[in-house]
Ligand SMILES: Nc1ncnc2c1ncn2[C@@H]1O[C@H](COP(=O)(O)OP(=O)(O)OP(=O)(O)O)[C@@H](O)[C@H]1O
């Protein structure tokens with residue numbers, strides 16, 4: 001087990017956003033977390049990544065955790081080159097031969113090595129997200145949280161990024177928490193799906209089962225694309 | 232880069248004149264020649280002479296040193312000090328933030344020039360005290376701007392990414408916050424040069440800044456005040472110098488704003 005979340009609760013201004021969340025992720029496993037906008041997915045991601053505090057409960061993480069964000073360009077400092085940003089986590093962990101590693105990582109995510117010299121506003125959203133993946137895997141994480149990592153990209157680029165994530169997680173045995181509001185993305189990547197609604201887990205099953213045998217009306221709503229007519 | 236070239240050249244020229252003023256004056260700016268007192272501009276004294284027969288062109292040139300260099304020094308101090316305070320407040324929050332921002336509220340409750348006149352008066356006049364008076368109130372503007380910029384930046388995903396990268400709070404402030412607030416601060420400072428020059432000259436004009444016989448533009452204008460109708464060149468020369476300098480630095484500020492906008496690069 002690489003991640004275990006036990007009885008985690010969080011409220012903002014007295015309103016419970018996460019109410020007793022329990023789940024775990026095994027090494028190398030990819031778990032999808034799906035739910036409507038505002039159901040607390042990003043809050044859960046940030047709590048697990050220790051970016052915000054939670055009110056009660058326990059979280060165990062075994063090994064390095066990294067994260068990929070929704071807005072690729074905003075997840076890079078506009079004043080630094082992509083190479084500088086990719087190197088940042090390695091510098092903080094005293095890695096050796098960092099420039100060579102940056103080049104290798106760029107090639108690994110399908111970018112030319114000279115992209116290290118580019119600034120975030122000089123590359124496309126998809127390329128920027130590839131660089132974010134390079135930064136995240138640079139320190140050999142055991143678990144990767146992708147919070148709507150493909151939502152800001154158009155459909156073809158979305159598929160490329162999902163395939164890249166899937167390939168890298170398989171090869172490097174990285175567990176993945178793939179957070180999205182679009183349940184239909186999950187068959188491409190997730191082994192298992194957790195459905196969040198109103199701060200609680202309302203459904204949890206293997207990806208194949210969740211489509212065949214939805215236990216919760218909210219899951220059915222997501223399958224039918226209920227999200228779109230709800231907006 | 233072409234957009235800003237003329238402004239940089241003109242501002243550079245003015246700063247050059249200010250730095251090397253001693254070597255550029257045609258006459259000794261302090262030498263009196265009562266025989267030629269209040270001579271209108273002619274081929275010898277290009278901008279005429281004042282009531283002691285001192286060459287006004289030389290005094291305007293040497294006065295640029297006092298006025299511009301002290302304005303730039305003052306600006307450097309308040310913009311750096313104010314921005315650092317604002318960035319730390321915005322990034323750390325908490326009691327320090329509350330205290331310093333209430334303090335700046337207190338300063339901001341006074342009209343800037345009224346406060347500066349009162350403070351310079353209380354400190355006893357002189358160029359240094361005039362600058363100190365302006366600094367006491369001037370830092371608050373930079374603290375406010377840099378704090379609000381920092382509050383926006385703090386919410387950016389790249390700050391979360393830096394935390395996940397394991398960068399310390401200090402490292403985040405240095406590498407991620409400051410470089411991203413520097414541009415707007417620099418533009419504010421460039422647009423402020425003109426104001427500060429006018430305020431320093433204004434305090435000198437009121438007798439609260441540079442003291443005679445120091446050649447300073449505001450003090451020179453004060454000297455010529457009573458002769459506006461009989462010997463207008465005495466007041467017009469330093470007045471035009473202030474106008475030109477303020478205009479050039481304001482244009483530089485505008486140009487900097489366009490150039491430093493990351494997205495327009
Ligand atoms: N810092 C905060 N202060 C107050 N309320 C917050 C804060 N952050 C989030 N919330 C609230 O918590 C709820 C969950 O937010 P969260 O960002 O986790 O949703 P989400 O599931 O990620 O939504 P989306 O799909 O739109 O990204 C929302 O109602 C939001 O308004």
Ligand SMILES: [Mg+2]
Pocket residue numbers: 041042043147148
């Ligand atoms: Mg979200």
